Amino acid sequence: MSAPVENRIAITLPDGSSRELETGATGLDLARSIGEGLARAAVAVQVNGGDTQDLRLPLADGDAVRIITSRDEEALGVLRHSAAHVLAEAVVARYPGTKVTIGPAIEAGFYYDFDFPEGTVINDEALAQLEKDMKHLVKQGRKWDRWEVTRDEALEHFRSAGEQYKVELIEGLPADEPITFYRQGEFTDLCRGPHVQDAKGMKAIKLTSTAGAYWRGDSTREQLTRIYGTAFFSKEDLATHLANLERAKLNDHRLLGTKLDLFSFDPVSPGSPFWHPRGLNIWNAITEMWREEHGRRGYQEVKTPILYKPELWKKSGHWDAYKDGMFFTELDEDGHQFGLKPMNCPAHATLIKTRRLSYRDLPVRMNEQGLVHRFEASGVLHGLMRVRHITQDDAHIFCAPDQVLDEVTSTLAFVRDLMQLFGFDDYTMELSTRPDKAIGDDALWEKAEAALAEALVRNDLPYTLNPGDGAFYGPKIDFHVRDSMGRTWQCGTIQLDYNMAQPERFDITYAGEDNEEHEVVVIHRALLGSMERFIGILLEHYGGEFPLWMAPEQVRVLPVADRHNDYAREVVAALRERRLRAELDDRTESVGRKVRDAGMQRTPIVLVVGDAEAEGRTVTVNRRGDDAKPTISLDELVEQVSTEVAERRLSDHVAQALRADATEA
């Protein structure tokens, strides 16, 4: 690799190779230097691992550049942001006098907020019409021009157009930030970019819904109309996305919870689920597994109170940030007030303080299904996904600084093993680093961040960096899983904490080999997040089909006629003897009817017993997702089922359901 000559810059590509370009060359120039085809397919560039950037921006000497094409995930965001501009163009053409505001790409598409003229109604027909308009504009051909303007030019442009929201945005921009305009067709917008070069790739557009939104998210400001939509590079991708949305509606855990008789809610305790017997069976199966897996990994389970005096959180430092989100009791006769804990950390810290720790004790791994309460605003409660009564699968690992790497490494392996057990094969990690207002010295932070990164590498887990998003007391890793409908959920989290053990907090120290006092490092971690939410996620992921080991009802026994009830009861008893969840359906109904009802409840195994079975002490096995109906001996059946449950296999019918749902994202 030679040093750049004058008027030349050197650019590094992801494969490690280097290219020389003229000074001032843009991302587009770079793509063109590689090939015309790539230049046409390019959507944006990623420079030095940062955000996506417009192809028309000049590159600098030494930049590491990745060219993003429609095949890359980031390209969708660029496409959708451009689609938002096309929507705005369509809207101002059809509804003159509409004021435009902002229109970003979001996770599953884009939106644009408009201030429509008084009395404008955007209903489904209007949405369909706008979608047609957008497609028409794309067909006409749209290219994006980009140029920089001065602040005064920008203000003048939007003031004369009466676009007060844009004026407000410009006025709020830092003085040193360059202001750029983008124009496609008749529509010019203040925009940071990037945008696609032209709309040719915008093969599939769909406007999905409208909603009210406040200007700048401020409920005292103007109420705007938000139009949601999505866009893809291919019609197939859009069709998959829409099918996933449909399936998500059918697999809504709130509907399944009612249909499968798992849990319910009542106005007497908003945001707190009532677990029905069948739902609690799922919970208990998970808990049993969770206990075993923690015990195997050297954790010790504890149980701590839910009521505390506020002094606890004043000590932990949570008070100021959390007190508004907590529940409190009235004052008791001695003038004490108690709060319901919103997190378990201070409780575990209190517990560990009862021990005099030696380096020989470390690490101490303390796990608890900790019941916490958070006063979530009534408008954000959502089934099991957002509750006020939260059972966290929490743990705190108290260790010496030189144990952090090993502990994080094994915790990552733990969370990955668990997610695979549940059939989550697609997951991503996010490493969040030191925020602006962090405590502790730089060297400690660097060491902590390096330890987390090293642990990710050791587990062969790819991750994205989220700079500055760590907690004030330490960096963290978040574990995101992708469900069968392509949505991602943050479940596990691993946080390093150098704050809690400090003398002014809980002062947790251990006697080292040197017989000196040392502060412990605390690792906070949750693997599933909360039991409530995780079961909600599982319900939607599986579409109500549970692997045998978790199924609310594992086996249902159907006698053909009343005279087979006695034998059927024996079958149920034999299964229950092995701690299997078996039920008898002795209603005076036809076999067809009972088979149907068992199917509706997603029972994985249905046994039919009639004359032949009672005679030979056998059962005819209906396995969910399998058309074969073998008749086998009762003893054999009990063994088979016990083994499958003990091994916690992801049952075939569930694997099938997940495959059927799998998206090609």
Place this chain on the structure above:
RNA sequence: GCCCUCUUAGCUCAGUGGUAGAGCACUUCCAUGGUAAGGAAGGGGUCAUCGGUUCAAAUCCGAUAGAGGGCUCCA
């Protein structure tokens, strides 16, 4: 919490000023059945709650509670 919408039988839902309906579920009876709904009869609701308008309110108005969607993704 704020905006919009909704709340009718255990569940899913019809019912737009004239006195409450369907399907499923439930109970009883008949049928004793071999793989996704056998037949018949029956019970069940102060229409979320409170207040108002009206000769008359599930229906119109207001308040309260709960639920659903949105309010976080920034030119």
